Amino acid sequence: MYSPTPLTPAVFHILLALSDGERHGYGIMQEASARTNGKVILGPGTLYGTINRLLEAGLIEEAGERSDPELSDERRRYYRITGKGRRAAVTEAERLLGLVHVARAKHLLRPARAV
Numbered sequence: 001m002y003s004p005t006p007l008t009p010a011v012f013h014i015l016l017a018l019s020d021g022e023r024h025g026y027g028i029m030q031e032a033s034a035r036t037n038g039k040v041i042l043g044p045g046t047l048y049g050t051i052n053r054l055l056e057a058g059l060i061e062e063a064g065e066r067s068d069p070e071l072s073d074e075r076r077r078y079y080r081i082t083g084k085g086r087r088a089a090v091t092e093a094e095r096l097l098g099l100v101h102v103a104r105a106k107h108l109l110r111p112a113r114a115v
Helices: 009-018 025-035 044-057 083-105
Strands: 060-062 078-081
Touching (some): 009 025, 009 044, 009 060, 009 078, 009 083, 078 083
Antiparallel strands (some): 060 078
16 A cells, blocks of 8 residues: 655656656756755666655556647657645645744754745
8 A cells, every 4th residue: 555645756756746747757856956955866776766766656647648749759658636636746745834833943954034
């Protein structure tokens, strides 16, 4: 059985990458690296091992036909987040936000700036 939280960093980064659209493996790697300014590098072994576990757990699924066949590359498999995966990502994001609130209360982080 797959435990939904806490998620491993690799799982969370993959779900984050898929939360706003379908991506292939290399696209997931690029998204995680770009979002973290190169601090998170998902190597191929970690990425595809984690993708396989997420597929088995029903948190992601392979996408079918590409919405725009011109953008498709037949050699690449595209993935998308499922409802179960989105719920797991939201739960983890809320858990992490709770930790940030505790860190702020303990003066480990500056207070959040008004937007």
